[in-house]
Amino acid sequence: TIPISVRISEFKQKKEKFKLITFQNIESELNEKELLSWHKLIRVLTHEINNSISPITSLASSLEKLFVKSEKNISVQDVDEKIIKKTSEGLQLITKRGEGLINFVNNYKSIASIKQMDFEKIKVAELLYNMELLMRNKLTESNIVLKIEIQPIDLEINADKKYIEQVFINLIKNSIEAISDSKGIIKLNAYKTTNKKVIIEIQDSGKGIDPSIMDQIFIPFFSTKEKGSGIGLSLAQQIMQLHGGSITAQTLLNTGTKIKLNF
Ligand SMILES: Nc1ncnc2c1ncn2[C@@H]1O[C@H](COP(=O)(O)OP(=O)(O)OP(=O)(O)O)[C@@H](O)[C@H]1O
Ligand SMILES: [Mg+2]
Numbered sequence: 001t002i003p004i005s006v007r008i009s010e011f012k013q014k015k016e017k018f019k020l021i022t023f024q025n026i027e028s029e030l031n032e033k034e035l036l037s038w039h040k041l042i043r044v045l046t047h048e049i050n051n052s053i054s055p056i057t058s059l060a061s062s063l064e065k066l067f068v069k070s071e072k073n074i075s076v077q078d079v080d081e082k083i084i085k086k087t088s089e090g091l092q093l094i095t096k097r098g099e100g101l102i103n104f105v106n107n108y109k110s111i112a113s114i115k116q117m118d119f120e121k122i123k124v125a126e127l128l129y130n131m132e133l134l135m136r137n138k139l140t141e142s143n144i145v146l147k148i149e150i151q152p153i154d155l156e157i158n159a160d161k162k163y164i165e166q167v168f169i170n171l172i173k174n175s176i177e178a179i180s181d182s183k184g185i186i187k188l189n190a191y192k193t194t195n196k197k198v199i200i201e202i203q204d205s206g207k208g209i210d211p212s213i214m215d216q217i218f219i220p221f222f223s224t225k226e227k228g229s230g231i232g233l234s235l236a237q238q239i240m241q242l243h244g245g246s247i248t249a250q251t252l253l254n255t256g257t258k259i260k261l262n263f
Contacts, residue, residue, distance in 0.1 A: 003027055044221035044230070045108075052101040056094050063090045107229050108220075114235075117160040117242050124155040124190045124200065131168045131188070135176075142176050144184040151191045157198050157263045163239045170232035171202045171259050177225065178206025178257060203258040209251040217249060 007022045066083050067074055128148050132139075139146055157164075175186045189201045209217060216222045218237045223230030233247075240247045240261060251257040 040216065040219050041221065044219075048104055048221070049101070052097045052104075056097050059090050059094055063087055104229065107231050110231065110235065114163070114238055114242065117163065119158050119160055119243075121156050122159050122161055122164070124157060124198070125150050125153055127157075127161075127164065127168070128188050128190065128200075131165065131172065134165075134169070135172050138173075138176060139186075142179065142184065143182045144176060144179055144186055146172075146186045146188065148188045149190070155190055155192065155198060157200075159243055159263070160239075163242075167236045167239050167261070168202075170236050174232055174259075175202060175204035175206055175257070178204055178208070180207065198263040200261045200263070201258055202261075203256060205256045208253040208255055208257055209249070210253060211251075214249070214251070218247075 003026050005024045005026050007024070009020045009022075011018055011020065063086070066086060069078070128150065132146050132148065135146070172186065176184075179186075183205075185205045187201070187203045189203065190198065192198055213222075213224065218233050219230075220234040221230040222234075233249075237247050243263060245261065245263045248260045248262070249257060250260070
């Protein structure tokens with residue numbers, strides 16, 4: 001298969017109507033985008049690994065110096081309270097950094113190891129109300145009202161329940177994290193398009209996304225949060241693609257964000 005973009009334009013000439021249909025092979029554009037994503041991904045990976053490894057190496061090296069005097073190992077008598085304290089603190093820090101890196105690698109694995117989808121018919125109402133139940137504590141804690149609208153109410157999708165729930169958890173989490181004032185709203189809106197496709201939108205009243213980073217939010221490990229791992233949206237995108245669907249984002253700075261899931 002080759003990816004093509006199709007454009008249809010209508011025009012009139014000498015009172016006759018014409019339809020101009022253009023097909024364009026966009027494979028090279030896609031490859032270029034993919035390459036760019038790879039470069040960004042590698043930048044994030046190396047940044048994260050360096051951030052953990054550099055302090056580990058420099059700490060280990062300064063700890064080592066505590067035990068060496070004029071190029072010889074110190075003897076037991078030279079070990080005092082101060083050396084023990086410094087060593088213990090240093091080892092704790094090294095452990096922490098190492099654990100951070102292991103966490104990071106495990107997160108990476110969760111992106112790379114999505115398994116076979118297990119499709120079943122799912123009632124959208126059941127799915128969304130379950131999500132509300134699951135997130136209720138977090139939502140009330142943050143003073144956020146969740147509104148659910150489903151039209152028609154018996155709307156169904158063909159999806160892998162576990163993975164789709166994962167998508168919603170990630171999206172709702174993002175919305176909660178984007179809302180800082182006390183009167184936040186998150187809307188879950190499900191409907192059918194004229195060509196019978198199901199759309200589920202999640203809209204928040206959060207701080208929005210800066211237009212300059214809009215093209216990066218789906219890249220694995222891209223995050224603007226101090227403690228974010230940048231996994232949520234890229235995982236959601238992969239899962240939607242495996243459902244034969246897609247995910248898009250619209251945002252207005254300081255007004256909110258709408259994430260659209262197309263099934
Ligand atoms: N609803 C939203 N409102 C504002 N910004 C958002 C929203 N959703 C995503 N973003 C932006 O997109 C970035 C990537 O989101 P993603 O969920 O992939 O990672 P994360 O939330 O930073 O970390 P993680 O999900 O792994 O904890 C976020 O850091 C944030 O800048
Ligand atoms: Mg997230």
